[in-house]
Amino acid sequence: MLFSLAILLFISLTVTAITDLQANCTGPxxxxxxxxxxxxxxxxxxxxxxxxxxxxxxxxxxxxxxxxxxxxxxxxxxxxxxxxxxxxxxxxxxxxxxxxxxxxxxxxxxxxxxxxxxxxxxxxxxxxxxxxxxxxxxxxxxxxxxxxxxxxxxxxxxxxxxxxxxxxQKQPVSNLEQKCVNLMSGSVFTSFVNDVCYVLQSAVSKNYNDAKGSCNALSGYNGHLAHLRTVEKLWIAEALRLVAGASYVRLGIEQTDLSSTNASIGWYLTTPTNQSMPANFLPWATSNPTTNKRTIAVVAGYPKSFATVDSTTAYPFLCQYGRSTLSASTGAPGKSTFFL
Missing domain, CATH: 3.10.100.10 (Mannose-Binding Protein A, subunit A)
Incomplete structure (x- = not known):
C-alpha cells in the first residue's frame, strides 16, 4: 500500500514538474x-x-x-x-x-x-x-x-x-516590457533588452532639440534619446535602424561646447532633465567626426558606427525607457552623471 502511494506521488510530481514555457508551448x-x-x-x-x-x-x-x-x-x-x-x-x-x-x-x-x-x-x-x-x-x-x-x-x-x-533566459515580466511590446505597430518598432525599452518611430523625424524632448511615448517611465555605451547596444540600435529603413538615426549624444573646433573631443550623453556625462564609446565611421556638426546618429555600414550630423536636419530618432534614472557623482566639471 505504501509502495503504491509512493508511486502515485512520484507520478504526480513528475506530471506537475513541467515549466511555464513548456506548458504554454502548445499548438500546431x-x-x-x-x-x-x-x-x-x-x-x-x-x-x-x-x-x-x-x-x-x-x-x-x-x-x-x-x-x-x-x-x-x-x-x-x-x-x-x-x-x-x-x-x-x-x-x-x-x-x-x-x-x-x-x-x-x-x-x-x-x-x-x-x-x-x-x-x-x-x-x-x-x-x-x-x-x-x-x-x-x-x-x-x-x-x-x-x-x-x-x-x-x-x-x-x-x-x-x-x-x-x-x-x-527566463526573467520576470515587467510592466515596462508589456508596454514596450504593446507599443509596436506598423511604424513604431521596439525592442526590450535588459530592462530597457528601445523605441524608434519610423514615420517621425525631428531636429535634435525637438527630438531630445520627444521621448514620451511610455508614460510613467524615464525616456530620453538613446545612450549607446557598448557595441552590443549599437547592434540593437542598428537592428531598429534597418527595420525602419532609415539612413541615419539620432542618439542622445552631443558636443555641448559650441565653441569647440576639435570634433573628436567634448561629446556628452544628454537627457532633457539630467546634466550631461562624458560619452566614452565613440566608434566613428570613416571620415567622421566632422567639425561643426554637434550631434550623433547611427549610420549604415560595417563595422557599426557613429556619424556626426547637424542639429537642425530632421532625422528619425531612437528613444530608450528604463525603470529609473540613478544619479551618481563625477562627470564633466560641475556636472552630475546618470546611468540608465
Whole structure:
C-alpha cells in the first residue's frame, strides 16, 4: 500500500514538474524540445522585422532560431512541415552575414543574432550546395524544408520565420516590457533588452532639440534619446535602424561646447532633465567626426558606427525607457552623471 502511494506521488510530481514555457508551448505552430520552445510565425515578414518580432512569450528574450545542431534542424523541419493551415516552404533564421565586404563563404563571417545585440559564430552550417551566395545582397539565411538546408537570401524578401525561447533566459515580466511590446505597430518598432525599452518611430523625424524632448511615448517611465555605451547596444540600435529603413538615426549624444573646433573631443550623453556625462564609446565611421556638426546618429555600414550630423536636419530618432534614472557623482566639471 505504501509502495503504491509512493508511486502515485512520484507520478504526480513528475506530471506537475513541467515549466511555464513548456506548458504554454502548445499548438500546431510550435514545439517544445529540450529546454526550448520553437514557434513558427506563419505570415510573411522581412528578416529585419522578424528579428525584433519574437515576442510570443514575454520574459524569455525571444530571438530568431539558431540552428546550432542537427537536433534543432530536425525540430525546425517538423514545425514547418506539421503546420497545415497553409503550406510553408522556408522560414527566416537568426543567421546573418556580419561583414558584407568580407567573404560570404567564410563561415566565421556568419553569426547568430541574440536580442541583446551579441552574436555567436557557428561551425554547424548546413548550407545548400551553392550557398552562401556571393551575391552582395544575400546577407541573411533562411531554412527551407524541402532541401532541409540553409539558403542565403536578401533580408528584404518576405518569408515566415521561426522564433526560439529558452528556459535559461527566463526573467520576470515587467510592466515596462508589456508596454514596450504593446507599443509596436506598423511604424513604431521596439525592442526590450535588459530592462530597457528601445523605441524608434519610423514615420517621425525631428531636429535634435525637438527630438531630445520627444521621448514620451511610455508614460510613467524615464525616456530620453538613446545612450549607446557598448557595441552590443549599437547592434540593437542598428537592428531598429534597418527595420525602419532609415539612413541615419539620432542618439542622445552631443558636443555641448559650441565653441569647440576639435570634433573628436567634448561629446556628452544628454537627457532633457539630467546634466550631461562624458560619452566614452565613440566608434566613428570613416571620415567622421566632422567639425561643426554637434550631434550623433547611427549610420549604415560595417563595422557599426557613429556619424556626426547637424542639429537642425530632421532625422528619425531612437528613444530608450528604463525603470529609473540613478544619479551618481563625477562627470564633466560641475556636472552630475546618470546611468540608465
Amino acid at each position: 505552430d510550435r514545439r517544445y524540445n529540450g529546454t526550448t520552445c520553437y514557434v513558427l510565425y506563419a505570415y510573411s515578414a522581412t528578416q529585419d522585422v522578424s528579428k525584433i518580432s519574437c515576442n510570443h512569450y514575454l520574459g524569455y528574450s525571444g530571438h530568431l532560431v539558431h540552428i546550432r545542431n542537427a537536433v534543432v534542424q530536425n525540430v525546425v523541419h517538423q514545425v514547418i512541415t506539421n503546420y497545415v493551415a497553409f503550406t510553408i516552404y522556408c522560414a527566416w533564421t537568426g543567421l546573418e552575414l556580419l561583414n558584407s565586404s568580407a567573404s560570404h563563404t567564410d563561415s566565421s563571417n556568419w553569426g547568430y543574432y541574440h536580442r541583446n545585440g551579441t552574436f555567436f559564430s557557428q561551425t554547424y552550417l548546413p548550407w545548400l550546395s551553392g550557398h552562401p551566395s556571393t551575391n552582395l545582397d544575400y546577407n541573411r539565411a533562411m531554412y527551407c524544408k524541402n532541401e532541409d538546408r540553409l539558403l542565403s537570401y536578401q533580408g528584404s524578401n518576405l518569408y515566415s520565420y521561426v522564433c526560439e525561447y529558452e528556459e535559461a
